[in-house]
Amino acid sequence: MTPPSAPSRTSDVVVIGGGAAGLSLAHRLTADGSLSVTVLEPPDGPVRPPERTWCYWEDRGAGDFDEAVTASWSRLRVHGADGRAFTVDPAPLTYRMLRSAAFERLVHERLAASPGGRVLRATAGTVHEVPGGAEVRCTDPDGRALTLRARHVFDSRPLRSLPPARTQLLQHFRGWFVRTDRERFDPGVADLMDFRVPQPPHGLAFGYVLPLAPDRALVEYTEFSRAPLTTEAYETALAHYTRDVLGLGTHTVESAEQGVIPMTDARFPRRAGARHHRIGTAGGATRPATGYTFAAVQRQSTAIAAALRDGRVRVPAAHGRRSLAMDAIMLRALDTGRVDGPAFFTGLFRHTPAERLLRFLDGATTPWEEWTIGLRTPVGPMLRTAVELPFLPRRHRPAPTAPTGVSTS
Template sequence: MRDTDIAIVGAGAAGLSLAHRLATTRPGIRRPSVVLVDAPAGPLRPAERTWCFWEEPHGEFDAALTAAWDTLRVHAPDGTAVAASPAPLRYKMLRSTSFESLVDARLAAEPNVARLAAVVEEIRDADDGAEVRTRTAAGHPLTLRARWVFDSRPLRVLPPARTTLLQHFHGWFVTTDRPAFDPRVADLMDFRTAQPAQGLSFAYVLPTGPRHALVEYTEFSRQVLDTAEYEQALNRYLTHELGLRHYDVARVEHGVIPMTDARFPRRAGRSVFRIGTAGGATRPSTGYTFAAIQRQARAIAVAYHRGRTPQPPPAHSPRSRAMDAVLLRALDTGRVSGASFFTGLFRHVPMERLLRFLDGRTSAYEDVTIGLRTPVAPMLRTAAELPRLPKRRAPAPVPGAASRPADRKET
């Protein structure tokens, strides 16, 4: 048996961010003892993945960024492009290994933080706290007793929802034989892809140099594709839309993120809370998660340091969740063309305001003005029917992204 103030299960973006917020605080505030539990090396530990988000320059994780862009571009299905600066915001790309190295270095200087490589078998409430029952890499049982436990592991089953779509994507880190990318511009959405009957598809291009970029094919739909279908879509996009004939694929990234109007319970026991995607941090309409994780972690740390119950707050406002529910239903029913919907928003709404809107940081007045730029009639029809729709359970996909070396694919 081992005692600690706080146990954090999972050392991904949510777990590391929370440990960082709890441990690195201003002088004079008591730092809790924290044990960060992560799965041993092997199939239970997530592979390297990519996170993208927008914020102002000089962010606290800027030293670990792979790239950042001051211009964002969206291509309509007919090929016309909308490009604009989101200033004062920047679009940032962060690889999980770089983030982990940066935060690990900071936590290494904190004597109150300990790491434990173990498989978590059970979490349950106990007297004045909770117990985390684990099995170490050597196969030995070890029980942690903590005042508070924060669990970031993916849910096995999603909560009931009216609409559940999947954001599934397959990307290649490509190197070309000639300069082919503008490192100053990120293609956020390129709708010159074959659109599914329901939902939407797009490609995006994140250049890290004139000859290097992450190129991903993404769909919002009910079902994932097989590997051959993703590769066919990527090959077509690279050759037909980007005009590339010769390129090398160094790494492959694949992921599935739930897009659902379900309510994610953030409390799993008297002293047990869920964080990250399991705690509702993923924005239902976009799949973006990293920025919401940071807000959630900051709020938990503030509550703890002020002596309050550190229950994670909702990552997104009721107004944002309601708008997302309408959009997901409209996309799922086919009433709204996803390509036209997003292209219209980027064409008619200033880029900085639209990014704040996608992050849930716009005012009610701004939300109304943005809503008037959408297909109003089908959106209103969808909003009116939502209260009458039953909620159903759906199986949970594996959230996040997995990255692995390619089998030296060249074309």
């Protein structure tokens, strides 16, 4: 028996997905009330993503989402594989953490206060081009078929398969939110990379510690490598890191998050049709060399909103050509083992002013600044990799299937 159909609904824009990319775009589009926007989010159940953590850096002072920020740090620390640590101050930038539930609540409140904002819980299906726009076929929580019509559809759903690439690594991880029996953490310092962990044959591994209080922190084990681990393997790595490296002593794991992010030099198409556009990770917003996504999503959302108000439709590239070219070289050099991952990243942080390095990772440096940073890398292996890249074929590889969880994005 075919379920009954629900009425069709029309708006200027339909945004598919209520994660960082979808909600950020909806927030930008409804800021002045000139556009009607429907955000299509999956209903509660197995298809709804678990709570996630997003991190990014931003100038000190007021930011767009300060009310939802869980914690921030003005100092960053890196531990080399040899055990030596150094702390940097990236002023005027701070490193910030957002939990997806708090971000969702904040943006939902703003959408509810906007005359054009609306959030709809339904399972998105196919998108079809129609005269003057597009329509999204979906199913509401009661099983009724529903059609959403709009002039433009912006789709943040993960791709079923990744575009062909010369190199594809995965950033995969598991994080514990821990509470210790004594004060073990400095809430003013985030451990961005701790290489005092065993390294995989291809890529690199590091610990990651974001203190939330003297006795509470997010502690994560992360790998950049070709394939994810089993949950049991992550648990073993985290147990080793918390016990033998951090020496946390007695502690309680209050919750855990796990996920995987593609790190690839694939070219992500930002258009699936004349009125159907891809945003977020599906639209190439994830930085290939680091996995950072949240800040690029904000740039992309701001540019899309400005273009629509000017009567144009444009989903810009989230990262510049120079940045993508450098990332492709780094990924290939890391995957082939030509560069030592821990030494590579430790050297960058040790010898480059922190604020400049973070701007570099965000694609906001000048060619001269990038040249000076490049001189701090293993020049020979990087040049060899740059020469061979144009001759390497791009191949299809399966998309990662684990849910996105804790991320440095």
